[in-house]
Amino acid sequence: MPPILAAMLLLACATVGLWRIWRGPTSVDRMLGAEQLSTLAIAILLLLGTRLAQPALVDVALLFGLLAAVATATFVTRTWTRLHEAQRRPEEAEGD
Amino acid sequence: MSTFIIGFDLLLGAGLLWLAWQALFHPKPFAAVVHFMAFGLVMALVWVRLEALDIALAEAAIGTGVTGALLLAALGRLPNGATPRLALRPWQRPPVALALGVVLLLGLWLAWVAWQLPRPGLSAEVTAALPESGVRHPVTAVLLNLRALDTMLELAVMLGAVWLVWSLGPELRPYAPATALPGLPALTRLLHPLFLMVPAYLLWRGSHAPGGAFPAGAVLGAGGVLLLLADAVPWMQRPDRQPLLRLLLSTGLVLFLGLALGGLLLTGTFFAIPVAIAALAILVVEVAAALSIALMLMACYLYGEPGR
Numbered sequence: 001m002p003p004i005l006a007a008m009l010l011l012a013c014a015t016v017g018l019w020r021i022w023r024g025p026t027s028v029d030r031m032l033g034a035e036q037l038s039t040l041a042i043a044i045l046l047l048l049g050t051r052l053a054q055p056a057l058v059d060v061a062l063l064f065g066l067l068a069a070v071a072t073a074t075f076v077t078r079t080w081t082r083l084h085e086a087q088r089r090p091e092e093a094e095g096d
Numbered sequence: 097m098s099t100f101i102i103g104f105d106l107l108l109g110a111g112l113l114w115l116a117w118q119a120l121f122h123p124k125p126f127a128a129v130v131h132f133m134a135f136g137l138v139m140a141l142v143w144v145r146l147e148a149l150d151i152a153l154a155e156a157a158i159g160t161g162v163t164g165a166l167l168l169a170a171l172g173r174l175p176n177g178a179t180p181r182l183a184l185r186p187w188q189r190p191p192v193a194l195a196l197g198v199v200l201l202l203g204l205w206l207a208w209v210a211w212q213l214p215r216p217g218l219s220a221e222v223t224a225a226l227p228e229s230g231v232r233h234p235v236t237a238v239l240l241n242l243r244a245l246d247t248m249l250e251l252a253v254m255l256g257a258v259w260l261v262w263s264l265g266p267e268l269r270p271y272a273p274a275t276a277l278p279g280l281p282a283l284t285r286l287l288h289p290l291f292l293m294v295p296a297y298l299l300w301r302g303s304h305a306p307g308g309a310f311p312a313g314a315v316l317g318a319g320g321v322l323l324l325l326a327d328a329v330p331w332m333q334r335p336d337r338q339p340l341l342r343l344l345l346s347t348g349l350v351l352f353l354g355l356a357l358g359g360l361l362l363t364g365t366f367f368a369i370p371v372a373i374a375a376l377a378i379l380v381v382e383v384a385a386a387l388s389i390a391l392m393l394m395a396c397y398l399y400g401e402p403g404r
Contacts, residue, residue: 022127037134041140045141045144057149059149067315067318069287071164071168073326074164075168076275077273077325078169078172078325080274081272
């Protein structure tokens with residue numbers, strides 16, 4: 001059954017993304033893990049929408065797609081600033 | 097398929113609990129914020145599974161998008177490294193224990209009351225009142241007509257939040273990003289039309305399907321935050337545009353209040369909307385509320401009063 005196989009593959013990818021968010025080690029890893037989860041959530045929503053015959057799920061997927069861009073843009077402009085680069089001590093270079 | 101769906105639901109629930117725990121207790125603040133954003137994503141999926149699509153839309157837009165961006169921006173102003181562990185002084189322990197106990201008792205009481213609620217709830221009454229509400233989607237009917245007072249007070253709470261943020265001091269200038277970002281203006285220019293189109297679509301859908309003012313306002317606000325990140329809305333910071341900004345911020349609440357008082361004049365009941373004009377009135381108030389919500393989210397994002 002292809003849909004179940006696809007869903008299992010997506011859930012396995014989500015586990016990897018969750019592990020990356022938890023483990024890090026840098027903040028960029030965590031941020032990309034969150035973005036990956038958001039992409040996978042879109043795929044899961046579209047799959048669910050066709051399986052459960054709920055076309056409105058496409059709207060939720062649309063919002064996920066749009067808002068992922070805002071999260072990344074905020075991260076690069078507001079969180080990952082020069083101040084944080086300057087404060088980073090050598091022994092913390094692996095942390096966030 | 098049904099066993100798979102049950103397994104999927106169990107996984108969602110377990111993932112939600114794990115993410116909530118990590119968001120609260122991860123030693124690194126950045127990791128906690130990213131866990132919180134992932135929590136919002138999974139929470140939206142859980143609302144979808146509970147067949148509450150309106151809440152899923154609002155959670156996707158507000159919980160993940162706007163709140164995540166607010167927390168990320170706040171992190172950029174905090175010093176690096178792990179948060180110090182919570183250390184209570186001896187005299188602080190009894191009040192904290194008392195507060196925890198009261199919260200626990202209230203939570204148990206709330207759970208008990210929720211368990212006692214009559215089933216299947218008020219959906220039959222809402223369906224019966226639907227033809228007189230002016231819209232065809234029960235959630236919009238409840239939010240904008242049957243329980244419009246609650247929605248108006250929610251707008252008042254948001255306006256109060258903006259007031260509080262602005263009262264903390266003048267607007268904060270953002271720090272320079274660590275790397276050059278040549279793609280950001282282009283990204284903003286490409287995406288912003290979509291951030292205008294999707295809220296319009298959600299507003300239009302609200303009259304007959306999941307959607308409505310709150311998700312629409314949140315998406316519009318997220319698009320506005322993207323513009324703020326690219327420094328593309330200088331008028332919000334200009335001193336001579338502050339009266340306009342304040343007027344627009346309060347438009348949603350003022351129109352709502354006007355609707356309530358108009359109902360009082362026309363029918364003698366506060367917030368009773370005559371059936372003949374209900375559809376039009378709800379549409380006008382929804383558009384105004386969405387615009388106000390978007391601007392209020394952007395105004396919170398300035399971290400202080402602009403133009404000072």
